[in-house]
Amino acid sequence: MKSITFFTHNIYAMGGTVKSISQLANVLAQKGHNVKIISVFKGSNEPYFELHPNIEITALTNYQLHPSNVKDIFYNRLRKFTPFNKPRVLSQHEPGLYQFSSYVENKMIRSIKSVDTDVLIGTRASFNIFITQHAPTNVEKIGMEHMNFDAHPTAYQDQIVKAYRHLDKITTLTSNDKKRYESVIDTPAYVVPNVLNEGRQSLSKRNLIIAAGRLEYEKGFDLLIDSINNIQNVMREQNYKLAIYGEGQERTHLQQQIEQFNLADIISLNPTTKSLSTKLAESKYTVIPSRNEGFGMVILEAMNQGSVVVSFDDIVGPTSIIDNEQNGYLVTQGDVMALSNKLQALLANDDNNADIVENGYKTVKAYEPNAVYTQFLTMLND
Numbered sequence: 036m037k038s039i040t041f042f043t044h045n046i047y048a049m050g051g052t053v054k055s056i057s058q059l060a061n062v063l064a065q066k067g068h069n070v071k072i073i074s075v076f077k078g079s080n081e082p083y084f085e086l087h088p089n090i091e092i093t094a095l096t097n098y099q100l101h102p103s104n105v106k107d108i109f110y111n112r113l114r115k116f117t118p119f120n121k122p123r124v125l126s127q128h129e130p131g132l133y134q135f136s137s138y139v140e141n142k143m144i145r146s147i148k149s150v151d152t153d154v155l156i157g158t159r160a161s162f163n164i165f166i167t168q169h170a171p172t173n174v175e176k177i178g179m180e181h182m183n184f185d186a187h188p189t190a191y192q193d194q195i196v197k198a199y200r201h202l203d204k205i206t207t208l209t210s211n212d213k214k215r216y217e218s219v220i221d222t223p224a225y226v227v228p229n230v231l232n233e234g235r236q237s238l239s240k241r242n243l244i245i246a247a248g249r250l251e252y253e254k255g256f257d258l259l260i261d262s263i264n265n266i267q268n269v270m271r272e273q274n275y276k277l278a279i280y281g282e283g284q285e286r287t288h289l290q291q292q293i294e295q296f297n298l299a300d301i302i303s304l305n306p307t308t309k310s311l312s313t314k315l316a317e318s319k320y321t322v323i324p325s326r327n328e329g330f331g332m333v334i335l336e337a338m339n340q341g342s343v344v345v346s347f348d349d350i351v352g353p354t355s356i357i358d359n360e361q362n363g364y365l366v367t368q369g370d371v372m373a374l375s376n377k378l379q380a381l382l383a384n385d386d387n388n389a390d391i392v393e394n395g396y397k398t399v400k401a402y403e404p405n406a407v408y409t410q411f412l413t414m415l416n417d
Contacts, residue, residue, distance in 0.1 A: 037068065037152075037153040037154055037415055038069035038152035038153045039063060039069070039070050039071070039152055039154045039155075040152040041056055041071070041073070042147065042158060042162050042166060043072055044075055044131070044162070045074055045077070045078065046072055046074040046082045046083070047077050047078050047079045047081070047083055047094070048078065048083055049083050049282070050083075052159070053084065054083075055229040055230065055332060057082065057084035057086055058229070059230050059407070059411070060072060060090055061232070062404045062408050062411075063411070069152065070089070071090070071092075072086075072091070072092045073093050073095065073146050074092060074093070074095070075094075075095050075096060075142075076094070076134070077094035078097075096139050096142060120136045120137050122139070124140050124168070125140055126160070126165075126194060128160075128161070128187070128190060128191035129160075129161035147165065147169040148170075148171065153174070154174065155174045155176055156179050157177070158179050159182075160178075160180070160182065160191065160195055163179070163199065164199075166178075167198050168198075175204070176201070176203050176204075177203060177205070178199055178202045178204070178205045178206070179206045179227070180205065180208070180212065181329050181330070182327075183212045183215070183327075184212060184215045184216055184219070185215065185351075186329065192219075196220055199220050199222055200220060200221065200222060204224070204414060204417075205220070205222050205223070205225070206225050206227040208226070208227070208228050208330040209226065209329075210226050210355070211351055211354075211355060212329070212351055225413070225414035226410065227407065227410050228401075228410070229330055230402060230403075231336065231339060231399050231403060232404050233312050233336065235340060235341075235396075236312060236340060238316040240319050240341075241317050242274050242319065243278060243314075244275060244277045244278070245277075245314055245321045245322075246277065246322045246323070247308075247333050248281050248323075248325070248333060249281055250282060250284065250289060251283045251284060251285055252285060253327045254281075254285075254325050254326070255325045255347075256279055256285065257285070257288070257292060258324045258326075258371055258374070259322055259374070260289065260292050260293060261371045262371045262378065263277055263375075263378075264298060265371070265375035266378060266382075267296070267301060269382060269383075271301060273382045275301070276301055276302070276303065277301060278318075279303065279304050279305065280306070280314065281306075282306060290304055312340055315336055315340040316341065316342070318337075318340075319342065319385055320342060320343050320344075320381060321334075321344050321345070322374070323346035323347075323352075324347065325347065325350060325352070325353070326350075327350060328350050328351065329351060330351075330352040331346070331353050331356060334352070334353060334363070335399050338356075338362065338395030338396065338399050339396070341396070343381070343392065343395070344357060344362075345364045345365075345374070345378065345381070346365055346366075347365065347366060347367070347368040347369060347374075348368055349368040356398065361391070362394035362395045362397070362398045364377055364381070364391075
């Protein structure tokens with residue numbers, strides 16, 4: 036049984052990728068694999084999501100305010116004031132490059148060079164590139180993609196294609212993205228979707244719409260607020276509320292948007308919650324308004340809790356899961372009025388979704404732990 040190391044950004048922070056990695060790592064540990072996680076950053080005592088007790092975690096840079104962490108904090112903050120401490124090896128296209136420094140890079144290199152498991156899995160494009168340069172030659176190198184290929188900038192795509200040729204395998208979240216990688220790289224590609232490992236709650240439904248995720252431009256929460264603005268009178272007449280859960284750089288802008296449209300009585304902007312499954316179980320609808328979405332874990336979580344999902348079409352994640360008018364609804368990508376019209380129609384007939392909910396329950400079976408483990412094991416042993 037192969038031993039596995041996941042090379043991650045921050046296993047201690049909330050995020051869809053973090054949840055995906057945590058759940059997959061748990062399944063592997065439960066099946067008997069020796070699992071290790073390298074987390075480049077650490078900002079709290081415990082990982083955000085509960086991990087199997089047999090999983091070994093190594094954190095490279097600790098940001099917790101403690102005397103023992105002064106060196107980590109000082110040297111990484113120094114990059115803001117001097118060009119000599121900026122990262123030199125990590126891809127300059129890394130979206131979170133500002134978080135890294137040459138000090139952190141050196142820790143990453145030392146850690147990767149000392150990996151002693153059979154398999155090393157990178158979990159974001161820049162890390163996948165990184166392991167092609169620094170992993171031991173006797174370790175199998177796997178690039179795990181959580182974004183679809185075309186979501187990366189063109190210059191980043193060129194760098195990815197060049198580097199990924201030196202990986203042993205690539206995993207994608209969807210079959211469409213697998214085909215896209217196969218069209219540009221000869222490295223074997225496999226579909227390994229996210230694991231859904233949550234119980235189903237039987238709660239009374241409320242007149243509630245849920246949206247959740249990082250509050251960033253790509254997630255499209257501004258489009259959702261615009262769409263609710265168009266039907267705000269209907270929302271009030273039907274006694275519906277929209278609750279958005281998440282943290283990110285767009286929080287201030289979104290709050291201003293809510294206030295500008297006088298929507299504070301029907302839209303709430305809430306912090307990230309560990310009880311999202313409960314919120315979804317209470318809601319009648321969940322909206323995924325993303326401009327780009329590699330997979331859409333919230334879609335599965337919502338379906339599992341009987342919350343009807345509405346999203347945009349022509350986006351890899353939602354279209355790989357949602358069959359329009361069968362297990363959810365898709366509207367024209369980026370079309371705010373189309374989203375408004377769909378929500379208005381659903382609110383007026385919210386008792387007619389029994390078949391949609393039932394088909395959603397059937398959909399999530401393909402993402403249960405044993406099903407995903409089978410796919411992962413096929414990839415691992417191929």
